[in-house]
Amino acid sequence: MKPGNYGLIGPNAAGKTHYLRSRFTHGAAFVPAAADAHFAGRTVADHLRAAHAVRPLNDDLLADFNPGAKIRDLSVGQRRLLTICTALAAEEDLLLLDEPFDGLDVDNRARIRELLIDTYTPERTMIIASHRSDDLAGLVDSVITVFDQEVSEPISLDKVRRNFPTLLGRKDEVRQLVEKRKVVREDVLGPTVRVTFAEPLDHPSATYPSDQELIDLLASGKANR
Known part of the structure; x- marks a missing residue:
């Protein structure tokens, strides 16, 4: 798959998460759906320390988080931002996002969209899984459809x-x-x-x-x- 931004779209239980996990290998950063996200330790500092132990991180993308904040006190949107920023800070060539906007309010959805746009690099491949077209519009150039575990080849929107x-x-x-x-x-x-x-x-x-x-x-x- 060539570098670029891809949308992985299909109904719930169609196989989107399975596809993302099948792509998760060395050189990839995976952000699971909110319900599947896990954090290391009690505080933001604990979580980031554990993430640093796995791979070096670009701390510039993590500067806005309060290291002493307790994970349990973070809102849904703050937790989602933390998982996505941690994945982006790893600066891997492949970024896999499973329903990154699910359950978020308008402000946090906008913040995440801005973050993904601002950190865009033509060398990276990003695959965003969602069951909603408005999550993907403006962020992706191609889509991959999933129906009953059947996955299409990437489809260029412009083509x-x-x-x-x-x-x-x-x-x-x-x-x-x-x-x-x-x-x-x-x-x-x-x-x-x-x-x-x-x-x-x-x-x-x-x-x-x-x-x-x-x-x-x-x-x-x-x-x-």
């Missing part, structure tokens, strides 16, 4: 975007095209209809999905039906 054109127009006009092409979504809006196709379309009024919309289409499996 497949034009495979999903959308037309909005009069029902009779748009449906003439629908009869000849594969459709993944159709919404009736009074006298008009909005249709998203699953193949390229040479039409001057065609529009194309945003990253979040495209990830939703790929994650739903409709694109392959």
Whole structure:
């Protein structure tokens, strides 16, 4: 897998965590889902001391944490930031994040997104697992879909975007095209209809999905039906 940011998306229990764990080898940093996270010792200092014993860390990414703070007193968001910052501070070539935004409030979600963007480096491979497209949009360039333990090859968003054109127009006009092409979504809006196709379309009024919309289409499996 080439360096870059990848989104691993699929429904709960589809096999995302299993896939991440299968990639966890020497030279990788793994951040488990919040419910599976464990901390060493009673304080932040204890945890970071144990992490330093495993591999050297870039302390600049850990400077905002109070070493004397007790782990039990940290909020959910603070614990999540601690696990992610510790993984980033290891500066490994592969970073694996399992549902990093799950259960967080808006402020902490924003902080983690900013952290991942600010620490981006083109030499690193980052795989973020989530069941929500809004977690991934703006952070990843490619997605890997998981359905019933079946894992796809990485799909470049920019390369497949034009495979999903959308037309909005009069029902009779748009449906003439629908009869000849594969459709993944159709919404009736009074006298008009909005249709998203699953193949390229040479039409001057065609529009194309945003990253979040495209990830939703790929994650739903409709694109392959």
